[in-house]
Amino acid sequence: MSEAGGVRRLKAGSSPHIAASLTARGIMAWVLAALAPSLLWALWNMGTPALLVAAGSLTGAVGTEFAWNAIAKKRHTLGDLTAVLTGVLLAMTLPPYTPWWMAFAGGVVAIGLGKMLFGGLGWNLFNPALVGRAMIVISWAGVLALQPNGGWFRTLGMEGVGELDAVSGATPLGLAAADRAAAGGYGFQTSSLYGDLLFRNLSGSIGEISAALLIAGGLVLVAVRIIDWRIPAGYVGTMAVLSAAFGGDPVFHMLAGGLMIGAFYMATDYVSSPMSPNARLLFGVGCGVFNALGRFFGSMPEATTFAILFMNGLAPMLDRAFVPRTYGWVSRSE
Numbered sequence: 001m002s003e004a005g006g007v008r009r010l011k012a013g014s015s016p017h018i019a020a021s022l023t024a025r026g027i028m029a030w031v032l033a034a035l036a037p038s039l040l041w042a043l044w045n046m047g048t049p050a051l052l053v054a055a056g057s058l059t060g061a062v063g064t065e066f067a068w069n070a071i072a073k074k075r076h077t078l079g080d081l082t083a084v085l086t087g088v089l090l091a092m093t094l095p096p097y098t099p100w101w102m103a104f105a106g107g108v109v110a111i112g113l114g115k116m117l118f119g120g121l122g123w124n125l126f127n128p129a130l131v132g133r134a135m136i137v138i139s140w141a142g143v144l145a146l147q148p149n150g151g152w153f154r155t156l157g158m159e160g161v162g163e164l165d166a167v168s169g170a171t172p173l174g175l176a177a178a179d180r181a182a183a184g185g186y187g188f189q190t191s192s193l194y195g196d197l198l199f200r201n202l203s204g205s206i207g208e209i210s211a212a213l214l215i216a217g218g219l220v221l222v223a224v225r226i227i228d229w230r231i232p233a234g235y236v237g238t239m240a241v242l243s244a245a246f247g248g249d250p251v252f253h254m255l256a257g258g259l260m261i262g263a264f265y266m267a268t269d270y271v272s273s274p275m276s277p278n279a280r281l282l283f284g285v286g287c288g289v290f291n292a293l294g295r296f297f298g299s300m301p302e303a304t305t306f307a308i309l310f311m312n313g314l315a316p317m318l319d320r321a322f323v324p325r326t327y328g329w330v331s332r333s334e
Helices: 024-046 048-071 082-092 100-112 128-144 151-156 172-183 190-199 211-223 230-245 250-255 259-266 277-297 304-321
Strands: 002-004 007-009 146-148 166-168
Touching: 024 048, 024 082, 024 211, 024 259, 048 082, 048 100, 048 128, 082 100, 082 128, 082 259, 100 128, 128 304, 190 211, 190 250, 211 259, 230 250, 230 259, 230 277, 250 259, 259 277, 259 304, 277 304
Parallel strands: none
Antiparallel strands: 002 007, 146 166
């Protein structure tokens, strides 16, 4: 703006007119910091098997992005930390006894198919980490159900487990689903698992070690406005309501499985979630609806992955349906 002869002149420049204070690297650093306590707690409790899964996933994700940019002769983008976050998130969705090479393959698919094939950061339709996990679940579901050679339980010093050739395990969600299918109810007290699920759950994926740590990190991200509260609130709230409506224990179903890491850290992905506030709330509700339907009526007790991926596919339509009103315009009725 300038003044000449008492006349104020406005000079319009090209957009963007407002610049955010945080870069993509800064946002990824915040999310990684929020996940760090949960990841470190899992590594402390689960030991070398979990560390190998994390190393395999990270190497696959970071290595694929580096190789893709090198082959395409593009500027390297590892500095924005999105590949690192994808590798960490994928590792946290996998059981600690997952073979390292399987986690590596998941990291390759997450970045190659879920991100770079769409054009890189900002262009992917689906959450890359969930694309990698979906590939693993579909390709090697039988392998994930076994804990070879005693699996990571050996690191816990559980008597007799280390001498077995293989152990077939079930998560609390798996037991609950089997009980409902067999008897229409739970064969155990779900409330007795609240403490374990909140602070030290050793029977699920790496990221299920502590719902309390995931919630604490997620609330920090909400407080500093890295993520929008509408998505996790709509997601978790809908799961609680529908779990009660379907005859389940809502607290158990909020704490068990990958709901918390999905609601706070994966459904809130900027690129694959809607942009407008109302669309984000409906996106979270939709994730909760499909997650609950999958858990109670599907063949897999854990439905977080496919619930979020399905809603990722609907996100562009939600953005079209909830276009924010243009500043200065009113409807005819007004």
